[in-house]
Amino acid sequence: MSRTSRTVRRLAQGAAGTAALGLGCLAYASLYEVNAFRLRRYEVPILPAGAAPLRVLQISDLHLTPGNTARQEWVSRLATLEPDLVIDTGDNLAHEDSVPFVTRSLGRLLDLPGVYVWGSNDYYAPTFKNPLRYLTQPSRQATPRPQVLPWQDLGREFKQAGWLDLTDTRATVELKGLRIGFRGTDDAHLNQDHYDEVAGPVDRSEVDVALGVTHAPYRRVIDAMTADGHDLIIAGHTHGGQVCVPFYGALVTNCDLDVARVKGLSSNTAGGRTAAMHVSAGLGTSPYAPIRFACPPEATLMTLVAKTTPQ
Numbered sequence: 265m266s267r268t269s270r271t272v273r274r275l276a277q278g279a280a281g282t283a284a285l286g287l288g289c290l291a292y293a294s295l296y297e298v299n300a301f302r303l304r305r306y307e308v309p310i311l312p313a314g315a316a317p318l319r320v321l322q323i324s325d326l327h328l329t330p331g332n333t334a335r336q337e338w339v340s341r342l343a344t345l346e347p348d349l350v351i352d353t354g355d356n357l358a359h360e361d362s363v364p365f366v367t368r369s370l371g372r373l374l375d376l377p378g379v380y381v382w383g384s385n386d387y388y389a390p391t392f393k394n395p396l397r398y399l400t401q402p403s404r405q406a407t408p409r410p411q412v413l414p415w416q417d418l419g420r421e422f423k424q425a426g427w428l429d430l431t432d433t434r435a436t437v438e439l440k441g442l443r444i445g446f447r448g449t450d451d452a453h454l455n456q457d458h459y460d461e462v463a464g465p466v467d468r469s470e471v472d473v474a475l476g477v478t479h480a481p482y483r484r485v486i487d488a489m490t491a492d493g494h495d496l497i498i499a500g501h502t503h504g505g506q507v508c509v510p511f512y513g514a515l516v517t518n519c520d521l522d523v524a525r526v527k528g529l530s531s532n533t534a535g536g537r538t539a540a541m542h543v544s545a546g547l548g549t550s551p552y553a554p555i556r557f558a559c560p561p562e563a564t565l566m567t568l569v570a571k572t573t574p575q
């Protein structure tokens with residue numbers, strides 16, 4: 265065999281190996297990891313001294329379709345955790361018939377105190393987008409806007425269950441003797457956030473702990489919440505980067521947040537204050553991009569505990 269033939273054969277073998285590896289990764293991401301749900305647990309020391317722990321379950325980015333049976337079954341088991349509070353950070357829907365599947369999956373969680381905000385995928389049905397664009401720039405709504413989803417029907421179910429809609433709204437909930445102050449916004453990814461409607465310094469004579477809740481952690485929202493003195497900011501939307509590089513992490517956040525804080529517990533500093541921040545990697549994906557790689561779907565159980573006083 266000539267030298268040229270050997271080189272051509274090696275190149276062909278290399279290309280076949282790369283293609284096989286790519287197909288293997290795709291199969292792993294779409295058949296296994298997309299349904300490899302996990303529960304993350306964090307302890308967050310933000311409560312006043314002497315307060316009893318408060319268990320908060322965050323659910324985000326379900327993107328549910330009637331056919332997502334694995335996701336529905338896993339979420340339906342979360343009620344056994346018996347949290348004190350449920351926070352739903354939006355993107356529940358991905359199909360016009362999804363509302364009963366969401367409420368059935370949440371099940372007994374709807375009997376517990378809960379708060380929620382909406383994400384763009386509650387309002388509008390998913391559309392096909394070039395997945396490579398997701399990795400290079402934040403997603404944008406298609407024009408004209410796609411089909412409207414029945415988010416108002418889901419809102420009626422949530423309200424009937426006693427959950428509070430935090431869309432550009434303040435609310436105070438008393439739990440285990442603690443006054444929990446909430447401020448939420450509408451979805452910043454759609455430019456529908458109006459934090460100015462709820463803005464102002466946190467009044468410690470009115471609340472014992474202050475939580476900011478928003479779907480997409482755009483800096484203008486999290487910085488305003490931080491500067492006002494919130495103890496903890498809770499968001500979703502990023503999907504943790506969704507398709508990540510093993511041992512490196514996310515390439516994108518789908519908003520203007522830095523990739524270092526794409527998911528998990530971190531902090532945010534603005535206006536001379538620092539707030540704890542939790543961004544959920546979420547439970548689902550768009551039906552048009554049903555893959556996750558090095559970024560499994562998740563729900564989070566945060567145990568809020570008393571602040572440790574400096575010695």
Ligand SMILES: [Fe+2]
Pocket residue numbers: 325327355383385501502503546
């Ligand atoms: Fe989402």
